[in-house]
Amino acid sequence: MICRITGTITSVEPPAIVLEIEGQGLSYEILTPAYLAAQLANQVGQRITLITIQYLESQGQGSSFIPRLIGFQHASDRRFFEVFITVKGIGNRKALRAMAIEPARIARAITSRDAAALKELPEIGKRLADTIVAELTGKVDAFLSSSEIESLDAAIKPARALASGPHEEAIEILVALGETREQADRRVSLALSRAAVKGHQEPTAAQLVDMVFGST
Numbered sequence: 001m002i003c004r005i006t007g008t009i010t011s012v013e014p015p016a017i018v019l020e021i022e023g024q025g026l027s028y029e030i031l032t033p034a035y036l037a038a039q040l041a042n043q044v045g046q047r048i049t050l051i052t053i054q055y056l057e058s059q060g061q062g063s064s065f066i067p068r069l070i071g072f073q074h075a076s077d078r079r080f081f082e083v084f085i086t087v088k089g090i091g092n093r094k095a096l097r098a099m100a101i102e103p104a105r106i107a108r109a110i111t112s113r114d115a116a117a118l119k120e121l122p123e124i125g126k127r128l129a130d131t132i133v134a135e136l137t138g139k140v141d142a143f144l145s146s147s148e149i150e151s152l153d154a155a156i157k158p159a160r161a162l163a164s165g166p167h168e169e170a171i172e173i174l175v176a177l178g179e180t181r182e183q184a185d186r187r188v189s190l191a192l193s194r195a196a197v198k199g200h201q202e203p204t205a206a207q208l209v210d211m212v213f214g215s216t
Contacts, residue, residue, distance in 0.1 A: 002069060005030070006049040012041045015096050017071070019050070030071040031092075033081070033099035034122065051078050055092065070096065077103050080143045087135050089128055098123045104145035110136045111144065112190060138212070141183055167192065169205035174212065187212045 005028060007019030014037035020027045030050060032040065040048070050071030057068045070092065072078040080103035085095050098121045099106065109117040110133060118129035167188055174184035191211035192203070203211070 002052050002054045004049065005052055005069070005071065006047065008047050009040060009044050012037060012044060014038070014041075015093075019048075028069060030069045031096055032071050033077070033096050035099055035101055036071075036073060036077075048073075051075050053078060053081070057092070068092075076143060080107065080140065083136065083139055083143075087128075087132050089131060094123045102145075103143050104147075107140040107143040110140050111186075113137060138187065141186070166203060166205040166208060170208035170212070173205060173209050 005019060005021070007021045007028065009017055010020045010027060011018045015031050015034060016029050017032055017037065017040055018027050018029050030052065032050075050073065052072070053070045055068055055070070056065040058065055070081070072081065081095060081099070084090060084099070084103075084106075085092060090098070100122050106118070106121070108114075113133050115126070115129040115133050118124050118132055119126050124132070170188045170191070171181065171184045174187065175181055179187070188208055191208045
């Protein structure tokens with residue numbers, strides 16, 4: 001399987017770019033996320049290295065298959081893509097079109113359960129946005145950039161001010177379930193923010209845990 005490729009960009013026609021492999025007389029067409037294709041449009045003639053996924057794309061209702069390469073600038077972006085396509089209703093092509101912004105920004109929308117922001121992405125309607133939030137909450141925190149984490153921390157700071165015993169109890173429950181303390185703190189604080197919006201001023205630890213896992 002081809003997992004990395006280095007070459008010179010000879011053309012960009014979203015969602016595909018073409019890389020020429022120097023000295024081999026070969027050029028590869030590589031599919032890229034929409035945000036990356038836009039960035040590379042001004043880099044024709046430059047040499048780059050992409051982290052890739054190779055797969056077989058079915059044609060004619062599965063009667064034939066065409067080998068495809070998907071390229072990313074960073075291994076973390078590839079891992080995000082692999083998580084993103086686990087959502088029911090999102091295939092490779094739809095995921096590439098939907099990724100019109102960087103993975104960290106999509107991860108932030110998921111982590112903060114902002115379905116409205118996800119709905120603004122190409123190919124993502126309201127129902128699919130809700131599905132993404134339901135299926136990926138708690139699974140994409142590792143893809144947040146430092147700036148996204150700072151932004152989230154600023155958003156949940158008011159909720160932390162209201163935190164008391166139940167907040168700490170809920171964190172301990174999540175840590176016991178395998179979360180890191182930092183991750184548990186962030187998820188419980190986000191749950192507190194949602195509770196405040198719904199008018200639940202003093203949720204119990206059990207209610208907070210239920211909100212973290214999307215039960216309420």
